[in-house]
Amino acid sequence: MAYEASVLRRAARRLEEAREDRARELERRRAEIYRRLPRVAEIDRQLRGTILQIISASLREGRDPAPAIGVIRDRNLDLQAERTALLTGAGYPADALDERPACPKCKDTGWIGVEMCTCLKTLCAQEQIRELSKLLELGEQSFDAFSLDYYNAQAWPGEAVSPRENMEFIYEVCLNYAQKFGKFYFKNLFLTGAPGLGKTFLSACIARTVSENGFSVVYDTAVNIFARFEEQKFARDKLDAEEARDETRRYLGCDLLILDDLGSELTTPFVQSALYTLVNARLMADKRTVISSNLSMDEVRRRYTGQIASRLEGEYRVLPFYGEDIRLLRKQRL
Structure with missing residues (x-):
């Protein structure tokens, strides 16, 4: 089965707009939480910095990077636990700052490999019904x-x-x-x-x-x-x-x-x-x-x-x- 290009284009646009709306909502929520809980903002900066530390540790020559990576991992777990406690203590869910796709199967891309995901198929069907409704x-x-x-x-x-x-x-x-x-x-x-x-x-x-x-x-x-x-x-x-x-x-x-x-x-x-x-x-x-x-x-x-x-x-x-x-x-x- 294949949808008309115009139907697929409108459905894909709706999927993208929904993704952008969620991204804007996440940014709004992040700004609110960082304003109320400055320590959470500091923890997030530290967590982002440890990614560079892990990469650097893994690239050092002449030594085994595993111990350094282990130390960094433990530090990260402590930071994440503190972050969770701060968020839940302020009435937010633990994953309030995480990106959560509406469709976990395709991560909101509309495609799983070369196969169209059911979320995009649903939007295509809705767009097609809307097109048919103009005449029928x-x-x-x-x-x-x-x-x-x-x-x-x-x-x-x-x-x-x-x-x-x-x-x-x-x-x-x-x-x-x-x-x-x-x-x-x-x-x-x-x-x-x-x-x-x-x-x-x-x-x-x-x-x-x-x-x-x-x-x-x-x-x-x-x-x-x-x-x-x-x-x-x-x-x-x-x-x-x-x-x-x-x-x-x-x-x-x-x-x-x-x-x-x-x-x-x-x-x-x-x-x-x-x-x-x-x-x-x-x-x-x-x-x-x-x-x-x-x-x-x-x-x-x-x-x-x-x-x-x-x-x-x-x-x-x-x-x-x-x-x-x-x-x-x-x-x-x-």
Whole structure:
């Protein structure tokens, strides 16, 4: 898994700022203690000086430095004991002047060797959620908040099961897809159905859970995504083209892409080509994708090329939403 550079940069900046805040707090506390307990300041100066003595003793030629080092060590232990007694006697903890990293595993660097530490992963997940929230309004959207109460338990015309039974199944698929991301037997999902049935809500639930589990997630609308592909190819301004290229790389390279509202875009030959490139490239790279659309699969076949329709039907688990408009039902119950 790999986070976007912008997400990682913001998370690393927060880690550095927290480290700097702790350093400033330690300096403030040290100044306060030295003012109240001048002897502690003197002890600290002596302890720092013994480091030079140890180095000097170890470098002397013609004699064994061990006895000198032993004397210095004993003196240091006496000073440290006096220092502890002074601090605790004044109501401070014994380690009040010690540097204490917030994360003992990585010492606040964010990395353990070449592996990202869990503390930095947590910040990356938070930054990613913040980014997703700008578009998805990730407030109450969570699987725990999802309710089946608005879905009719009665038979629905033309369908084998009721809207509620259907949504129970869809909910379980989406929940397992998110919680077992990358290991679930459905790699890609296609959420199809009329507006107001919960497609965007469940997409947001998936985005939140997958992101919180440490994977990179990009959510965007079909209109925005294809506009970026178009800018990358046709933009005259170099900076605009580079920015669009960075965005298209995000779409192609993230662990999970959520493409919302497929079919709302103007379907030109260029858009057909861009959609095929996006879908095919992510399949070839074994990247996961969730697509939501108001189009039925019959409408998908009529609107897009056979290659695109074939991949969506063959490589995606199609989840059809049906029932009454949830937004209207909620409004009526207010």
